[in-house]
Amino acid sequence: MLKNKKIALYVTGGIAVYKVVDLMRSFIKNGAQVRVAMTDSATKFVTPMTFQILSRHEVYVDTFSENNPAHVSHVDLSDWADISIVAPATANTIGKMAYGLADNFVTSALLATASPIFVVPAMNTDMFENPATQENIQTLKNRGVYVVDPDTGFLAEGYEGKGRYPENERILEELENFIMTKDMTLPLRGYKILISAGGTKERIDPVRYITNDSSGKMGHAIAEAAYQYGAEVTLVTTSALNASKAIERVQVDSAKAMFEAIDERFDDLDILIMAAAVSDYGVAHPATSKMKKEDYSKLLNIELKENPDILKTMGQKKKNQFLVGFAAETDHLEEYAVKKLAEKNLDLIVANEVGKEDTGFDSDDNQVVIFTKEHQRLEVQKTKKTEIARRLLDKIIEELDHHS
Numbered sequence: 364m365l366k367n368k369k370i371a372l373y374v375t376g377g378i379a380v381y382k383v384v385d386l387m388r389s390f391i392k393n394g395a396q397v398r399v400a401m402t403d404s405a406t407k408f409v410t411p412m413t414f415q416i417l418s419r420h421e422v423y424v425d426t427f428s429e430n431n432p433a434h435v436s437h438v439d440l441s442d443w444a445d446i447s448i449v450a451p452a453t454a455n456t457i458g459k460m461a462y463g464l465a466d467n468f469v470t471s472a473l474l475a476t477a478s479p480i481f482v483v484p485a486m487n488t489d490m491f492e493n494p495a496t497q498e499n500i501q502t503l504k505n506r507g508v509y510v511v512d513p514d515t516g517f518l519a520e521g522y523e524g525k526g527r528y529p530e531n532e533r534i535l536e537e538l539e540n541f542i543m544t545k546d547m548t549l550p551l552r553g554y555k556i557l558i559s560a561g562g563t564k565e566r567i568d569p570v571r572y573i574t575n576d577s578s579g580k581m582g583h584a585i586a587e588a589a590y591q592y593g594a595e596v597t598l599v600t601t602s603a604l605n606a607s608k609a610i611e612r613v614q615v616d617s618a619k620a621m622f623e624a625i626d627e628r629f630d631d632l633d634i635l636i637m638a639a640a641v642s643d644y645g646v647a648h649p650a651t652s653k654m655k656k657e658d659y660s661k662l663l664n665i666e667l668k669e670n671p672d673i674l675k676t677m678g679q680k681k682k683n684q685f686l687v688g689f690a691a692e693t694d695h696l697e698e699y700a701v702k703k704l705a706e707k708n709l710d711l712i713v714a715n716e717v718g719k720e721d722t723g724f725d726s727d728d729n730q731v732v733i734f735t736k737e738h739q740r741l742e743v744q745k746t747k748k749t750e751i752a753r754r755l756l757d758k759i760i761e762e763l764d765h766h767s
């Protein structure tokens with residue numbers, strides 16, 4: 364997300380300046396270009412030389428030391444940046460930003476900045492909680508500036524309180540989310556997309572269920588890729604795998620629960636991708652307490668009932684939604700896939716061969732053939748599921764472009 368991003372890092376004077384050195388290093392490690400500007404007081408904590416060596420660029424401190432007559436550095440820096448980050452941000456600088464003051468390089472450049480601004484306050488609790496600071500923060504937020512909530516913990520003053528500079532890991536996570544929400548050029552920006560993932564579980568009794576080998580890896584990979592492409596993502600999953608916080612996660616177990624979660628959201632969706640392995644049959648009368656060995660006649664004769672076909676039902680309901688199915692087959696892959704595409708009124712189907720060891724269920728890799736409604740055929744050779752997810756979304760985007 365930070366790759367090739369131009370980051371203007373504004374460092375103001377607080378004890379947390381030394382932690383920002385590491386933050387800057389992670390920006391660079393993630394492929395960003397960084398230019399640093401410091402207030403005079405920030406230079407009392409860490410010298411500009413440290414930032415200069417690590418960013419491999421001159422550090423701006425004083426507004427009036429203009430070395431090149433052809434440029435005005437603070438305006439150049441604000442024009443150059445894709446994103447501006449103030450870390451740590453003191454109460455003083457936050458106040459100046461709120462009031463539009465420009466009395467040093469940092470505040471002048473920030474006042475001239477049109478790109479998104481991300482602020483990491485760090486200060487003494489009383490300063491942070493002072494109504495003046497709180498109002499200034501609110502003013503910035505109202506203008507679309509992102510302000511990270513400081514941590515509560517042990518402060519440099521020797522006592523506990525809110526105002527602590529947060530872990531760089533959290534800052535990076537929030538920064539990536541912020542960049543995503545600001546990047547209007549992402550291909551799925553504005554699209555609402557729901558992805559189902561994992562094998563459904565059909566309860567027999569409170570401790571037993573019928574399920575299948577699906578791990579949810581493919582569905583989760585598609586959800587992550589869709590989120591990276593700027594979509595608003597809902598993931599309806601039976602799997603315990605992780606998903607980014609910005610993805611709406613709906614945890615389900617049975618086909619019926621999955622059906623309900625999808626059905627109630629369907630009207631609002633632009634794209635539905637059914638990567639889940641949905642059990643075609645559920646248990647007709649699940650027991651409410653654990654079955655005992657003596658109940659063998661019941662266990663040996665579990666009565667099944669047909670589950671709703673989620674995708675088929677949505678295919679019947681669909682208006683403008685783009686519908687994607689998966690066809691997991693052990694044989695006659697293409698023939699069955701194309702048949703399912705037509706029967707379920709889909710726009711696209713991803714056919715994959717299961718029952719092999721190194722692709723399909725639970726593997727990190729997959730090999731698929733994608734068919735469109737017009738019987739276009741796209742083969743994706745064995746590769747990581749994360750890559751398959753991107754290739755699938757690229758194909759969907761291409762199809763959406765044709766249809767619009």
Ligand code: CTP
Nearest residue numbers: 637639641642643671672673674688689690691
């Ligand atoms: N699917 C669904 N609801 C079901 C069964 C399947 O939404 N009750 C979806 C799956 O998520 C997948 C597609 O339909 O995207 C194809 O699933 P698959 O099980 O391969 O097809 P079936 O229609 O169940 O046919 P069969 O099991 O006979 O191959």
